Amino acid sequence: xxxxxxxxxxxxxxxxxxxxxxxxxxxxxxxxxxxxxxxxxxxxxxxxxxxxxxxxxxxxxxxxxxxxxxxxxxxxxxxxxxxxxxxxxxxxxxxxxxxxxxxxxxxxxxxxxxxxxxxxxxxxxxxxxxxxxxxxxxxxxxxxxxxxxxxxxxxxxxxxxxxxxxxxxxxxxxxxxxxxxxxxxxxxxxxxxxxxxxxxxxxxxxxxxxxxxxxxxxxxxxxxxxxxxxxxxxxxxxxxxxxxxxxxxxxxxxxxxxxxxxxxxxxxxxxxxxxxxxxxxxxxxxxxxxxxxxxxxxxxxxxxxxxxxxxxxxxxxxxxxxxxxxxxxxxxxxxxxxxxxxxxxxxxxxxxxxxxxxxxxxxxxxxxxxxxxxxxxxxxxxxxxxxxxxxxxxxxxxxxxxxxxxxxxxxxxxxxxxxxxxxxxxxxxxxxxxxxxxxx
Amino acid sequence: xxxxxxxxxxxxxxxxxxxxxxxxxxxxxxxxxxxxxxxxxxxxxxxxxxxxxxxxxxxxxxxxxxxxxxxxxxxxxxxxxxxxxxxxxxxxxxxxxxxxxxxxxxxxxxxxxxxxxxxxxxxxxxxxxxxxxxxxxxxxxxxxxxxxxxxxxxxxxxxxxxxxxxxxxxxxxxxxxxxxxxxxxxxxxxxx
Numbered sequence: 001x002x003x004x005x006x007x008x009x010x011x012x013x014x015x016x017x018x019x020x021x022x023x024x025x026x027x028x029x030x031x032x033x034x035x036x037x038x039x040x041x042x043x044x045x046x047x048x049x050x051x052x053x054x055x056x057x058x059x060x061x062x063x064x065x066x067x068x069x070x071x072x073x074x075x076x077x078x079x080x081x082x083x084x085x086x087x088x089x090x091x092x093x094x095x096x097x098x099x100x101x102x103x104x105x106x107x108x109x110x111x112x113x114x115x116x117x118x119x120x121x122x123x124x125x126x127x128x129x130x131x132x133x134x135x136x137x138x139x140x141x142x143x144x145x146x147x148x149x150x151x152x153x154x155x156x157x158x159x160x161x162x163x164x165x166x167x168x169x170x171x172x173x174x175x176x177x178x179x180x181x182x183x184x185x186x187x188x189x190x191x192x193x194x195x196x197x198x199x200x201x202x203x204x205x206x207x208x209x210x211x212x213x214x215x216x217x218x219x220x221x222x223x224x225x226x227x228x229x230x231x232x233x234x235x236x237x238x239x240x241x242x243x244x245x246x247x248x249x250x251x252x253x254x255x256x257x258x259x260x261x262x263x264x265x266x267x268x269x270x271x272x273x274x275x276x277x278x279x280x281x282x283x284x285x286x287x288x289x290x291x292x293x294x295x296x297x298x299x300x301x302x303x304x305x306x307x308x309x310x311x312x313x314x315x316x317x318x319x320x321x322x323x324x325x326x327x328x329x330x331x332x333x334x335x336x337x338x339x340x341x342x343x344x345x346x347x348x349x350x351x352x353x354x355x356x357x358x359x360x361x362x363x364x365x366x367x368x369x370x371x372x373x374x375x376x377x378x379x380x381x382x383x384x385x386x387x388x389x390x391x392x393x394x395x396x397x398x399x400x401x402x403x404x405x406x407x408x409x410x411x412x413x414x415x416x417x418x419x420x421x422x423x424x425x426x427x428x429x430x431x432x433x434x435x436x437x438x439x440x
Numbered sequence: 441x442x443x444x445x446x447x448x449x450x451x452x453x454x455x456x457x458x459x460x461x462x463x464x465x466x467x468x469x470x471x472x473x474x475x476x477x478x479x480x481x482x483x484x485x486x487x488x489x490x491x492x493x494x495x496x497x498x499x500x501x502x503x504x505x506x507x508x509x510x511x512x513x514x515x516x517x518x519x520x521x522x523x524x525x526x527x528x529x530x531x532x533x534x535x536x537x538x539x540x541x542x543x544x545x546x547x548x549x550x551x552x553x554x555x556x557x558x559x560x561x562x563x564x565x566x567x568x569x570x571x572x573x574x575x576x577x578x579x580x581x582x583x584x585x586x587x588x589x590x591x592x593x594x595x596x597x598x599x600x601x602x603x604x605x606x607x608x609x610x611x612x613x614x615x616x617x618x619x620x621x622x623x624x625x626x627x628x629x630x631x632x
Contacts, residue, residue: 007614007621008586010562011571015587017564018476019483021496026471028497030464033504037462
């Protein structure tokens with residue numbers, strides 16, 4: 001006999017053990033079974049919802065195709081209205097006297113609601129009245145039925161191309177949707193869209209402030225002087241100002257150049273202060289609103305003043321060319337007056353050549369910059385940008401630089417800007433219960 | 441005649457057919473017939489009563505969802521038990537709670553392996569408690585082999601382990617149980 005047989009026998013009787021389950025267990029199982037039985041009905045709802053969705057999409061694309069003929073239809077519509085008004089006032093002055101009300105108690109209409117859509121019909125039950133005053137026909141209706149409405153607004157954007165913007169919303173409106181005087185209504189809606197700020201040419205003064213610190217302790221060599229990253233062992237406060245001139249080739253590509261003069265106060269062990277002039281050319285290809293990139297070419301002319309006691313004493317002048325290449329992917333939000341972006345990116349910096357009073361340098365350095373976030377505020381005609389990030393060299397000494405920067409870009413000059421009216425179409429699709437007042 | 445009385449007079453096959461058609465009275469009949477036994481199974485495979493209740497619910501939901509696959513082959517109780525055990529194993533395979541802390545070298549499982557309890561009388565609760573004190577993998581294998589009657593081949597397939605691992609865990613479980621029983625009996629006799 002196996003020495004474990006008794007153990008197995010002892011425990012095998014557990015197979016016949018019984019325990020009373022809580023009564024709630026059956027209630028749970030029963031509820032689950034009932035829920036599954038009802039689940040079949042849900043497919044009906046899903047089908048119905050899908051039908052509405054498909055209808056909405058078809059309507060949207062139909063609307064897009066209708067936009068081309070919208071303007072001509074409007075013109076034709078206005079001409080017909082004007083002609084009718086003149087005809088009515090001249091041919092039928094008695095029956096259509098001003099302020100003569102007409103009342104329709106109830107009507108059921110099934111018609112194409114606007115000149116903009118040939119796809120949808122708009123059956124409505126309406127109760128209302130009509131009045132005629134000074135060739136303006138006013139209709140007030142209480143409506144019940146599906147709502148498909150197209151309105152046309154005109155907004156003004158600064159220095160944009162004449163893009164048309166179409167929006168589609170699915171709503172259940174319960175409000176006066178009257179369009180009294182079409183042209184007047186357009187005038188009311190003329191506004192500047194703060195979200196769109198694309199200038200074809202721009203000249204901007206720039207004020208920059210940067211605070212940074214780095215983790216490398218001691219051991220800096222001459223290369224560190226040249227490398228902007230390494231000029232401070234502990235912390236760096238930089239103030240810069242200058243001007244840029246640029247051109248937005250299109251929405252996704254900026255081209256600009258300028259000059260920037262920086263002065264720096266340092267608390268590093270060997271550098272007291274630095275003055276730097278930077279001439280730069282910058283191209284900013286923007287992939288889309290979530291991703292951006294930039295290509296810079298810098299020409300630096302810098303003077304480094306060295307503290308006494310350093311192995312290399314006295315002022316040192318360096319002239320060098322540095323080409324950083326920056327690619328960033330950003331995800332964030334953009335609001336009317338501010339934007340917040342966070343992301344990762346790579347900035348490769350190549351120091352191509354450097355010439356100094358003491359000796360010449362010719363080296364290549366690469367580093368990676370990881371932006372943590374960027375906050376941009378747009379107030380009082382100025383863009384204020386603050387960003388944080390880490391800068392790490394790809395080769396050489398391990399170092400992490402953290403910087404908080406401030407950049408204010410003021411745009412008082414918009415010399416080549418002009419306002420371009422842009423038509424905006426709004427379409428509302430929904431179920432309408434409300435009051436409609438139309439003045440023709 | 442109430443519906444319940446009517447169902448009581450039906451044979452099991454017709455009740456199963458009714459449950460397949462989602463007749464709640466037939467489903468309740470099946471539940472009430474096996475719930476107590478399956479609750480005991482659930483208690484053996486779970487950490488506490490709450491978890492056992494959840495497992496029982498999930499298992500019977502599966503029973504009713506897949507009852508059409510029963511096919512009247514073998515006993516319904518055996519089929520339901522298999523569903524419950526499979527649900528328990530699936531549950532823990534997903535949660536990875538029971539098998540992640542297995543350390544086969546943590547216990548000297550040869551110690552006390554020669555002891556066999558011949559005379560001790562234990563209640564079901566005491567035996568269940570002893571099983572629950574086993575390491576997770578050993579506990580599961582012992583439950584499957586010694587209590588529920590699965591072979592090593594079946595256990596290996598169900599737990600996705602090798603036959604050898606199943607056997608070593610069974611051996612380990614037996615040794616640990618023997619050691620525990622021995623300690624209990626020594627303690628009990630010492631008290632007397």
